Amino acid sequence: MSNAYLNEIDIYNEKLKEEFISKYPDQTHSIYRRVFYYSAAVEEMHGADLYEFNLKQIGEVLKSMNPSSLASVKSGVSIIKAYIDWAIHRRSNNLNPLDVVDVEWERQFVDTTKKLFFSKDEIDDIISNCKNAQDSVIISLLFYGVGGKEVSELRNLRYKDVNFEDKLVTLTNENGEQRQVKVPDQTLQLLQEAAKQLEYYKRNGHIAPNSRNTKGTSKLIETGYLIKPANTKNVHLSQVNTHVVYGRLSTISELFEIENFTVKNIQRSGMIYMAKQILDRDGKFEDKEQYFEICEQFGVNKTVNNGYEVYSWFAMKEYINLDMIKQLYRESSLS
Structure with a gap:
């Protein structure tokens, strides 16, 4: 279910649950409400509040969430418990029925049909x-940390912003704020190739023989920015708009038959890889x-908590954790 749809649903016994939620930091409230x-819906069906549920009823709630990872299940279990x-x-x-559950009980609720994240090998x-x-x-x-609102850091990137010697890229967001990220040699090579590219292969070079437009490439227009628009009817002579980035990823997703290949999922895949x-460096992964x-x-936003600016990191634990690392990188060092 989308967040917009969920927000239209009334919380069962809302006053009591809001009292419970208020015990936690502001940045976590949306996670609990979700x-x-x-x-x-399950509480309405049984005519009872969640605090009265047995294990079977709690399982109905978890199943309705369609969690795509064990981490998501664990997050739900933790909040309900x-x-x-x-x-x-x-x-x-x-008695709290969740006191006796183990990982095998939790695992049954993972929707294994939905793949959201990609390993480095898959991205490569x-x-x-x-x-x-x-x-x-x-x-x-995207995989190595570039983002910003509506991928502004990506769209604002110029070739001169790349320091090839120190492997640093200077990024500018939608507000003109700047930061630097380090990228690997592979990305630096791609930056060079992208800057030099003059012709864009339509549909990754897969143009149907019976297509009305038999020309397989479009001329790329130099705008001063690294991501260039193709010479079509609707050309922006400055940064490309957000839809160009989304559209190119959508085409790759369609041609390669990759579901859920979105900006957010590519970035989160990069976070999991990091x-x-x-984990390989420290021998553990658990500290804030x-x-x-x-x-x-990755330029994660900060929020003000008790007068201090802190990263909004808590929600990241749902998809960045040892279980997810093990799921994508099945290595002996993770056992």
Whole structure:
């Protein structure tokens, strides 16, 4: 379910649940509410609040969430368990059914049909099959931390912003704010190739023989920015608009038959890869300081908490964690 649709749902016994939510930091409130949006339909059906649920009923809530990873299930379980513990005095007994569950019980609710994230090898394979360096560089930059609102850092990037000696890229967001990220040699090579590309292969070179427009390429227009528009009817002589980036990824997704190949999922895949690198370096991945490293690389927003600016990192634990690393990178060092 989309966030817009969920927000239209009334939380069951809302006053009580909001009292529970208020115990936690502001930046986590939307995560807790999301679970209660899903539980509402099951609570209505059974005519009982979530704190009174048995294990089977809790399972119905988790299943309705269609979680795509074990991490998502664990997040839901953790929130429901905390809520039942908090309201335990209201239950008909003083037992929390989630006290006895294990990882195998949680695993049954993972929707294994939905793939959202990609390993570095998968990203490299996709990049190697892109005929346009203009497409490859978008994927690589997103994977290694470039983003901004409506991919502004990507759209604002100029070739002169790349320091090839120090492997640093200076990024400018929609507000003109700048930051630097380090990128690997592969990305630097793609930056060079993308800057030199003059002709864009339509549909990655897959133009149907019976197509009305038999010309397989479009001329790219030099605008001073690294991501160039093709010479079509609607040309922007400055930065490309957001839809150009989304459209190119959509075409790759369609041609390569890759579901959920979106800006957000490519970036999150890169975050998980960075977490794996930190795990290999430190021998563990659990501290908020390690999450902060990822936040720094990917330009994660900060929020004010108790008068201090801090990264909004807590929600990242849903998809950046040891289980997800193990799922994408099945290596002996992760066992």
